Amino acid sequence: MGLGALLSNTKKQTDEIKKISISNISPNKDQPRKKFKQSELKELSTSIKSQGLIQPIIVRDLGESQYEIIAGERRWRASQLAGIHEIECVIKQLSENDMLETALIENVQRENLNVIEEADAYKKLIDLKKIKNEDLAKKIGKSASHISNIIRLLELDKEIQNMVIEEQISMGHARALIGVPDAISRAKEIIKKKLSVRDIEKITSKFKKNKNTSTGKDPNILDLEKELSDKIGLRTSIQFNDNGSSGSLTLYYSNLNQLDEIMKRLKR
8 A cells, every 4th residue: 555545545625735834844753764864865955955845745734833744854854954944745634543654654665764763663553553464564565574574673672773773783683683692792792893694693593593492483484484385385494504594495295286386386
C-alpha cells in the first residue's frame, strides 16, 4: 500500500494546497527519522534555492494557524536553510493514528532512514495496526525476514544502537552482537580494532553455538528458513559451520513428484 493510496483514503474534499509560513509549521514528534545529515540538507537547500520546492510538504491543521508535518520534514528543514519564509503545503485532515501511519510509511518507502530508525518505524507500525510481520511485509513491499531481522536490532542496548546510527559499526556488526554477553564492550572493541563483520562473528560464534544447542536455532536463521520455504514451497534447513562463514542448505521433499520438481528447477 503506497503513500498515495493511504492518503487517498482520507476525504479528498478536505484537501487544500496553500503557502504557509515556515514559522507556523512544526515537525511531527513521532517522525521516525531522527537524524538528518547536514551535508544532504545543504545539498537539498541549494537545489531549492535554484529551482524552488518542487514537491509540497504534507501537513495537518492544528488550529490557530499552526500546522504539523505529516511528510516532508527534510524539505522543511532545507527550506529554512535556503532562507525561504513560506512553503507550499498540502493540508490533510487526518487522525493521530492515520498521521502516524502515513509518516512511517512515507519514510520507509523513501528508504532514507538508518536501520535503527527503520526498525523503530516497523515496530510502531506493527503496534499501531496490531498486525504480524508477514502482514506488514506485504503492506510495504519488504520480506518478512527483513522486517524481523531489522526489528531485532532494537533488542540491543541504546549505546550500541547509537553506534549504528553514527555509523561507527554496521548493521552486520550489530546483528552479530544480538544476545551476546557484554555486547557493549565487544562493540567498542569493533571500533577500536576496526574488526570486520566476519571477525566479530567468529568471536561470538562459540557463545551462539552453545546457546543454540540448548535453546534452538538463532532466530535470524529461522527467519531465513521460513522465507525460503515460503518461496519454494518446501521445508528447508540452514546449518552454519563453526566459523559462521560456510555451511549447508537442505531441502526436504515428501514424495517423488516434489523431487522431480526440485530437479527441474535446478536444471533451469
